[in-house]
Amino acid sequence: MRTIVMTGASRGIGRIAAERILRRSPDVHLVVVARGSSGTALSTALRADGHEVSFVSADLGSLASVRTAAIEICDRLAAGDLPPLCGFVGNAGIQYTNAQTTGPEGFESTFTVNVLANHLFVRLLGDHCTVPGRIVITVSDTHFGDFRHNMGMVPGPAWQSPDVMARIGAFRDPHTVAAGRTAYSTSKLAAIYLVHEYARRLPAGIDAIAYNPGFVPGTDLARDADPASRFAMRHILPIMTLTPLATSRRAAGRYLADVVLGDIAAPTGSYVDRSQVARSSEESYDRQREAEIWDAGECFLAAYAD
Structure with missing residues (x-):
């Protein structure tokens, strides 16, 4: 048996990936990290076919909550x-x-969830x-920041010092919505930089991979958007999965599971x-920039990573 820890498994591509991981690898004990009630329901559903699933509660917008969840997992492993x-x-x-929503530690929330929590x-x-x-x-x-990759819906990243990007008003x-989407694309660029750093810093045999599902309409990524945008994402834009411009939730979840299990061969980084x-x-x-975001992350998380 072996353990895989996963965030974002409650819905969308993550739920599909979690089900596929358990189905294809019955020797996996999956630890899902989610908020209270949703995590309980998720773990119960995933156990239905006899799979080994545990649930650890965490609010990914709070570094203290992430630390508590990670320490619980470490203690159980030990x-x-x-x-x-x-x-x-x-x-x-x-x-x-x-781009002015903050978490309890004062960091901008997009940066907290998409970069610091991971x-x-x-x-x-x-x-x-x-x-x-x-x-x-x-x-x-x-x-990428170009029309081919975002179809004009999301501004490209606007890289700045991590000390600036981690705070509101960056x-x-x-x-505005444009600022929120800029914070999103910039956070994903930061995540790629960190994957490159993990590839250099983690011990040999522990690989770090950045996975891009493409544009996946019908997910809850835009759950904080206005009602019209949420309606379009869930009920109108999914038609684009019939074209090469978008990926269906099922395909994106399948690819994610295959990356996690190593069925898609990919060297570290x-x-x-x-x-x-x-x-x-x-x-x-x-x-x-890769060194810069690593150093900033170490500084921001010093009180939580000991």
Whole structure:
């Protein structure tokens, strides 16, 4: 038996991926990290066919909550209550309608959920991960910043010092939807930078992969958006999955599971675009920024990662 820890498994591509992981690998004990009631319902549903599933409660918008969840998992691993850890899947993500929402620690919430929460899990769980192991972080092709990858719906990233990006007001007109979407694409660029750093810093045999599902309409990513946008994402834009411009939830979830299980071969540090290893944007290969976001993350999380 082996353990995989996963965030963002409650709905959308994460739920499909979780079901596929358990179906294809009955030796996996899946630990799902989610908020209270949704996590209880999820773990109960995933156990229905006799699978090994545990639930750990956490609010990914709170670093203190993430730390508590990660320490609980570490304690269970150390005590032998969970089989050896072989993977972490940071699939949870959020996109706000502004760039001025903050979490309890004062960091901008998009940055907290999409960057810092994953980094804290990796830092706290890393010492417990066995070889071979795999860390998979779900990113987004919005980080390219061009029409081909975002169809004009999401502004490209606007990189700044992490000390600035981690706080509210980092982007122009922070109260606007455009600023919220800029914060999202920028956070996904930061996540790719961190994957490159993990590839260099993690022990040999523990691989780090950035997974891009493409544009997946019909998910709850835009759950914080206005009613019209939510309606369009759930009921109108899914028609685009009939074209190469979008990925269905089922396909995106299947690809994610295959990346996690190693069925899609990808060397550490790779960017997997749906089912293929590909190059991310030229901007995403920048050793200075990669070191910069690592150092900032270590500073921001110093009080939580000990």
